Amino acid sequence: MTNWNQMIHKRILGLVLLFYAIPTHAQNTTLPPAIHSFSLQDCISYAQEHQYALLNARMEQQKSREVVGEQRGKLLPHVDITGSFVDNLKLATSLIPDLTGDPNNKIPVQFGNKFTSSVFGQLNQTLFNSDYFLGLKASKVYQELSTKDLRRNEIDTKIAVTQAYYNVLVAEETINILTTNKLQLEKTLNDTKARYDVGVAERIDVDRIQVSYNTIETQVMNAQRLLDYSYYVLKFQMSMPETDSLELTEKVDDFANTLEIVDTVSYHYTDRVEYSIQETQIALNQLDLKSKKLGFLPSLNAYVNYGYNYFGSHFNELYKEGFGASAIGVNLTFPIFTGTERIHTINQARLTVAQSQNDLAQLTQQIQLEVRQSFTDYRNNMQSYMMQKRNMELNQGIYERVELKFEQGVATSLDVISAESELKVSQGDYLNALLNALLSKVQLDKAMGKITSNP
Known part of the structure; x- marks a missing residue:
């Protein structure tokens, strides 16, 4: 009985963490409410256009173009x-x-x-001024860095929307399973009441099944509230107004059928946008070092x-x-002598370049470790998902047979309650395993650099 409640509590905690996992952005409530019927790709495309963190990243990219123009302007007459x-x-x-x-x-x-x-x-x-010409080159590298940072924000947005989307689908599947269980238990309760009325069943049988029915009614209402909150989190990740109506066109089975073993041998850590960003950062540091070295040139x-x-x-x-x-x-x-200031400045810049190169080497190892960890989690979650799916199917068959025996007077109400409890436990475990498998697949794709900024 408590397994469903524990699962819902875990889901709420996970959604809260997901809710605060990205930069905070306000909701736009000035537009009239709209009705959307979206697939996962539609949700991602909507977020790419409306997500406020992405809008700011695009503005940052535009600012980098202005920085290039500023540096060019220094070379024009004043x-x-x-x-x-x-x-x-x-x-x-x-x-x-x-x-x-x-x-x-x-x-x-x-x-x-x-x-x-x-x-x-x-x-x-x-x-002639070496700082001006190097500044122009550095501003172009900075523009490249802002473009890559935009790609990273787009990837993070895609991941956040996908995770929130999966949470909604699993919440909907939870309600479907609970509703089915409720209908089955309601039929058993009505049949038991009818048998009690004619003196075939005992009052204790009616009360036991009534308790289970009351419990599952509460679980359905709790699951519905969780679904409502899951939709709210998804809208938040998309920067969709809360007043808009959102309906998903896909079911969790559409994605469960795509779960498969992933090849982690042929991936390239250079596919990660973080690797490319660090390379650009090294280029910026090297330009800064060159600028310090050319400080002795006249202007x-x-x-x-x-x-x-x-x-x-x-x-x-x-x-x-x-x-x-x-x-x-x-x-x-012509700066003839500036004390020892320039020497120490050059040494600092040289050390900064060495540090950024070390960061790149460490990032390479970190990516490899993330792939191994994500692959391990995904394999474990896949194994758990397949096992829990078989267990749920077995418990469903056990429950149906026990219910039939109860109707025939061979089994007791305790047997029905026990079978129903075991079925709900296995259903909750199945849904948890399915969600974990889906989320770990997203993390594995991210670690391997397979999630791109393209829609």
Whole structure:
């Protein structure tokens, strides 16, 4: 009796963990409720278009394109306009020799005007800067990294939707089995009541079967609540509004028939998107190291400017006449000595590259370990699933024979209750084993890199 309740409690816990397994995203309730009739592939396609984590990942990819444009913009001409206005409240005083008298005497004089102003425009063009050119290359690698991160998010979304979809199908199958059991037990209860009314059966037989019937009624209601929550989790993983109606077009048997032994010999760990992401991270670190090494190179910039200077002893005279000025030139900056800072910076970057290469080697071993573990779990769950399926079929036959004997007066009500209890235990074990087999197959496909970002 308790096996079904334990199974439902485990399922609820598993769904709660699944519910919080992905980044939180709000539900869109501004649209009117819609009615959907989806297969698993339809659910995945819907999630690929609406899942908020994926929408943000696509925006991140767009941001990476803007980063490339930003780096290219650094190599284009830059034009600045500067203006100034100065009110010399008290002009600076200088001492000059008295050329008309005693040269040893100093005469205080003031140069300049009380008001000065200027307006200049200047065009700057980078001719050579290693940081700019390497930054452009690094931004393209960053764009590649954001694309791969989008693929990873799409794969994670596909896995989360698939797992939630399987939970719904198993919850529906649970209700179907419980409902069938309820109908069988209801028939037995009615027949026993009829026999009791004519004095063939005892009251204790009626009460025993009534207890079992009450229990299974409660289990059906609990399973229905679990199904409702399973649908909610699936909608959450898809970023579908909770008010929308969702109906699944497939049954759990459609996927149970696809369970088979998987070849884990011919897989390639390089198929995992995480491996490709780590390779790109190494490329970024190597570009950073190259940038540090090229820090000793000079930077060369050209400029041309043109503008006007204005002077006046009174403010109303300031802009009556302007004096043009223009210049063209180049600036060369050559970092001759920066202490030991550059040496330590290069060493840090070199160590970072070595660490990222070690991470790639560790990731390779980790993928191999994940495949072995996932394959072991899948084989064990497959074996358990096939055994529990046979046990359920055997217990179903036992229950039907005991029920027939009870109707013939050969078996007791205790025999019926015992057979019914064993049948429910085997049915619960079967459903658990089926769900575990389906979920472990998903994990194995993920470990082997067989789940791609394509719909």
